[in-house]
Amino acid sequence: MSQSMMWTVLLGTSVFCFAIKLLGHYIPEVWLSHPRLQRINALVPISLLSALIVAQGVVVKTHIVIDHRLAGIAVALAALFAKMPFPVVVVSAAVTSAVIFHLH
């Protein structure tokens, strides 16, 4: 991605995210209190984060690629099951992935 596109992403994200925050402070509560909207809104972060894990963990461009990254994610998953704190989860994934990357 070119530098101008990177700036577009940065500024576009900042403008829209701030506009949404500000909007919330101005609109009356009834507008967004529809139960369906609230239910979907609560699920959006879960769906997006799940898709992000897939996109960054096992995808290169538009292909599914199983490599050192998946080993790192598996270790992260094990760390989460073992109730490890966030930094341990991330670092253990990184170390595992790096080791396998260098063994190849």
Next chain:
Amino acid sequence: MAKFPRDTFRDSLSVSLTVGAYGVAFGAASIAAHFSILQTCLFSLLTFTGASQFAAVGVVGAGGAALSAIAAATLLSTRNALYGMQMSPLLKVRGLKKIAAAHVTIDESTGVALAQTPRGTDAMRTGFWLTGLGVFIFWNIFTLLGALGAKALGNPASWGLDAAVPAAYLGLLWPRLQTNFLRVVAIASMIFALLVTPWLAAGMPIIMSVLVATSFGWRES
């Protein structure tokens, strides 16, 4: 804000420090997606809503288009509008203070404010401002540290940074999966993303996963 309830102060500070530390992961993720250190820091200063920042750099890192990155980040930030709606009648501020209040309207400031409900509206307001500003300060400091660290490491793959980024997403997702229904939504979203990946442009599966959220949330579960 005449009084400074000690418990509220403690709540705000502990949340600010813990959440702020996640900024390291964002700084590293942003560098791994080939943003510069300046751009990475501006993200945390200007966008200042963690999940959206992760999504924006995540889509770019996955090779997605600029519009997909902005759309994913914006979709993730819609909950902040719900928070603003709840906080606005409590804060009763105008002008520049309203702008500042809007900018620090995030999960944590709203969460701490609502948790102060038994301590009264003064404590709620104090909790909102202390946590909002506290997270802002620490999030930005840690973003810079993460960006500098990642830059110093060089090739993302040789230090495992390319696995640390999805692991960080997993770490952010994990505490949200409190019921079986939510776990099913997460797994369905992953399967959906895997299935559509070969057919869509890079980054698009992330945006399209909102369809999974929509279909699960359409009817009462």
